[in-house]
Amino acid sequence: MNSIQTSPLSEIMLEKDGKIRTKSSRAGDYVVVAICVFLILIYLAPFVNIISRSLSSPNALVNNRVSFWPVDFTLDSYVYVFIPAASKVPEAAVRYINWLAKPEVYRFLQFGEEGKNHKIVNGLPATIPADGPTIQNSVNNIDYTISMNGIWLGDEETTAKAIANGYTCDPEYIVQAIRCSLNDAEAGLVVPVTLSVAGPYTEDLKAKGEEGTCNAVRAPEGQFDAIWDAFIAEWRASGADEIIAERAAKYVDPF
Template structure:
């Protein structure tokens, strides 16, 4: 079930200015795939610029001229007398690059970010367009598709400033354990912390996989994939909604005990010995796929991904990771965070000359036939059908999808969209051939006993000012506390938390309280 929402806003760089200029481009070749079209316009073609992530994937196609972009230009561009030109932005630097583009007046007509704090900052300095009137005029299908709840995440100070994508897959973090190792040891699948601890000790002492350098629990540096799952949630004490929403995790009852538990595991050699140095998670990937790891926590579908599952199968054919729920709290629940209903935030820079065309583009994209082609392409070429569910055929060249189901091109949705939640889950499972049941089980586990992030509708200026510093500081604090000597833990925790609050943590919390109370008053 869903519980109350809480929030950690992400940091954002300060903008110098806000402006936008469209840029021209060549008309790419058209696709032959069918799709609905709009009424043709007259006059010189207009260039609509749209941001796209450049993920730097080896062998990726031209991000401006491939199967998907040609389809877009054939079935939206031509009927609307427009050329849709994509502006690549490096995924790893998306916020920094976006800030530079906005400040230089070169941001695309349709820009986006996953960081709500960035959008709220742009809204506050009047750098992006208010969209209420344009949506009412040109975005009826888009509005109907997204619905009020999803759209509410793009409202700042009562005005629609962004178009959030609909997130159809809400599972986030999962936990996985080597069932084959448990079977060799005659141990059950852990259902609580104590049982997990016993399993980790047995992995360390008995090394059921017979590997060099066995790692009971594989992790990477804090802030990377391979996290600590919902171990903290299993220690949390009671708080009021206001406290839960506004205070940093460092002040949450039970947080200190959770880190002390992890410190104990580290000092007993149950956690990756050099995890704090693994700033890219590449070492953790290598340890898992080489069959050295007995338990880990990462994205709910991580062991199902081709690069992990196939490498593991090649190196350790008998390895069998299964999803588990093991961090039970005092109420008997496995409290864990899930994604909100919203995904990427799409917005239009204030100086755009093509705002109406931009909304028409997103409106066109919300058509089910359009979304299906952009996610799955042509049957027999880009996907095959099995039991009524499309399965992507992974390809290189023009047909390659550089992101899962082309989410970098399908800006109105994050996740599978087949128009039916049950079909969506089946499609998610179908993306992991041979592991379909594991996928279904993991998704079910990680959408049970969940809470989601609270959405603040007003920018927190202190978070904008201190957020990046506090985020980096928090990651370093976590790593230090896990690797320190047990006798030093209590005093070090208190010292680091005091420094965190003095470095901006208290200012962010105080402003959170102010905004939260104002939001509650407005509901009355």
């Protein structure tokens, strides 16, 4: 005869849906839920880290201080870079910008190879003249490092000292000059003026300007001055003089 195993009444629970469950089966449910929550957290961790990094300062990123919470909160990452809607490969553009934002990448682009593009002075790179394959197309390759629009070594003070290392004078003079340039700046004054005569001439003058510039650049040796002067005379006679006169008449000295 087969025996029937039963559970004590103390281990039996009646669920809301009418099903009878034992305490051991409920414990198994808790274990499954805990495992699921753990796996969800593991999957979410990289995304949380990415978001935290995007909301942290460059200094915090360079020094690896960011994990799952923003450090030195900033929205700068969402201000400067955008991909035009006309881009045919927006994903590739984003990947390129992300690559440029890596410290090891932009530092190499900015300072190049030690001994060829820079030397170390007081623990910081100092730019030195270079030629041949290692020459930089612009100072510190700022044309390439678009993500920071200049040199960046993690914080303003360190960056200023590195820039100062590239000068032959006392580096402290350069550091002080940089500090002054970053404080109490005033935007250039703009006085809006509507020019009534500009409308009819704008496109024609623009076309003449482009054509005249191209002709001057391609001028044969010894003929540049003559070609340039003829271009300017024709350009002014085509409406530019009227615009200049109206602009001068409407100018108001703001001071």
